[in-house]
Amino acid sequence: MMTLSIYLNFNGTCAEAFRYYERHLGGVLGMMMARDEAPDGRPSSDGWENAMRHAEIVVGSTTLMGADVRGAEPMRSAYLTLFVDSDADAERTYTALSDGGQVLMKMEETFYATRFGQVRDRFGINWSILHQRPTPPGV
Numbered sequence: 234m235m236t237l238s239i240y241l242n243f244n245g246t247c248a249e250a251f252r253y254y255e256r257h258l259g260g261v262l263g264m265m266m267a268r269d270e271a272p273d274g275r276p277s278s279d280g281w282e283n284a285m286r287h288a289e290i291v292v293g294s295t296t297l298m299g300a301d302v303r304g305a306e307p308m309r310s311a312y313l314t315l316f317v318d319s320d321a322d323a324e325r326t327y328t329a330l331s332d333g334g335q336v337l338m339k340m341e342e343t344f345y346a347t348r349f350g351q352v353r354d355r356f357g358i359n360w361s362i363l364h365q366r367p368t369p370p371g372v
Contacts, residue, residue: 238296239313242305243356247285250356251299254290257329258315260297263289268301307357314361323348323364330354330362 243250248267254260269282284301291297293315317323327340327348333355340350346363353359 238298241297241299241358242302243285243299244303244305245281245284245301246356247288247299247301248283250354250358251285251288251290251297253354253356254292254297258292258326260290260292263291263296265289305357307353308359312351312359312361314363317348317362317364320348320364323350323362327352327362330360 241247241250248265251260251262251265255262265288266286267283268286270286281301281303286300288299289296297313315326317326324340327350331350331352331354335353336350337353337359338349338351340348340362343349344366346365349361349363351359351361
């Protein structure tokens with residue numbers, strides 16, 4: 234069996250981002266280890282002592298992992314896609330993720346979704362949010 238997970242790099246905002254996703258996406262936080270908590274015991278003195286060495290959060294059935302990496306840049310050509318159960322969930326999630334971020338595609342109806350929109354959140358992560366149209370019978 235194979236599992237695919239996503240690893241995100243942040244420029245010093247990993248813990249804040251994962252706590253935001255916990256609150257607004259219903260994620261369940263797992264490990265959150267700061268650089269100074271690492272088992273190698275080497276202390277940091279570069280101002281990044283509290284930066285995340287490794288963090289995990291489960292959103293739906295997907296595990297996101299992340300770390301703070303000095304100089305990490307926002308995502309440009311990839312999106313994390315959230316399939317939600319209702320138009321109301323799509324609107325709520327879109328609003329939460331666009332708060333302090335950038336709207337890339339306004340929330341609207343499309344041929345494949347009753348609600349679809351794209352944002353880059355305040356942490357530089359690209360999201361597609363959609364509530365799919367029901368599949369017609371016999372298809």
